[in-house]
Amino acid sequence: MTRPSPPNLLLSSWCSLLLMGSAALLAESATHIQVEVQTRPALFEPEPDQFTPGIQQLKTYSWYPTRPASLFVALASGVTGAALGWDMLGQLSALNQGSNSSRATSERGSDSPASLLSHPRPVRWFEELVNSGLGLVYGVQGSRKSAIVRKVVEQRLKSGYRVEIAHPGAKAGEYRGLKVYGAGEDYLEIDQALENFLDQFQKRALEFATNPNPTFESYTLVCEEVTRYPGNVSRWPEFLKIATSDIRKKHMSVLLVAHGDTMQLLGMPPGFSETLKASALKVELFANPDRTPKLKGKLHVYRQQPLDITLTAETQLQEDFDYTPLIKRRVA
Known part of the structure; x- marks a missing residue:
């Protein structure tokens, strides 16, 4: 079983931090989007609510984020962090399976030809x-x-x-x-x-x-x-x-x-x-x-x-x- 190298683990850990940071940044950008949706003039005015005369609907069709660059960085970082973070989970899963396999083999003993390949000692x-x-x-x-x-x-x-x-x-x-x-x-x-x-x-x-x-x-x-x-x-x-x-x-x-x-x-x-x-x-x-x-x-x-x-x-x-x-x- 091939164990992940230290550089790969370091990179994967960094990706996890990047994923969490990008999520926070995305949430912060979304807050500004919501505020702008409710305060800036709408691209078009919807008709008054026919069920509540005299009360205009919220201008939910506006889309003017105050930090478009932040949003782009958040989305790009999130996708990158998610992909590399998934790779880290795969490596850790493989490492855990290898450990379990070696432990099971040592407990079970060499009861089949295939057991030779996972035996911790030299080939017997x-x-x-x-x-x-x-x-x-x-x-x-x-x-x-x-x-x-x-x-x-x-x-x-x-x-x-x-x-x-x-x-x-x-x-x-x-x-x-x-x-x-x-x-x-x-x-x-x-x-x-x-x-x-x-x-x-x-x-x-x-x-x-x-x-x-x-x-x-x-x-x-x-x-x-x-x-x-x-x-x-x-x-x-x-x-x-x-x-x-x-x-x-x-x-x-x-x-x-x-x-x-x-x-x-x-x-x-x-x-x-x-x-x-x-x-x-x-x-x-x-x-x-x-x-x-x-x-x-x-x-x-x-x-x-x-x-x-x-x-x-x-x-x-x-x-x-x-x-x-x-x-x-x-x-x-």
């Missing part, structure tokens, strides 16, 4: 990704997509989530301790993982509609290499539609990992691109021509300018990380 893109209902991490090979996702998984396990992975290109030992579907290009197994997710969603939706106090286990499904899913995973289009709905209310979340965010790469149904943009928190990562990471990226928030982000050691995790201790702690 990684925290937002960890807490998102639907996240999309994309970039070319070597941009450190999986390293970021592994760190997100660690944080969610620490928060008590159950996390499962669908990954057709998973290496031996990757996501150690977690249930990994589809390793070795097994797309039938990935289809099963998506079907399990859809079944859970339907059960939770029914519980949500019938139980005023439902209790759900927090669950995340990470879908790696999703650019390979179209044409290989039959439940993929249906899964995308559910993933962009209100799954967060059912304590479910999805994290997609891809080489890009286009409709063709993700195999989205026609007209679905805008729905994904509005629903997902998207993190774009960059790499150098030699496939080494730039450790830079962009945070894409729906209908807002992209925000620059920087990858740090705190936002990445090595490939051979063992999640087993975290899983045991969650179960216990």
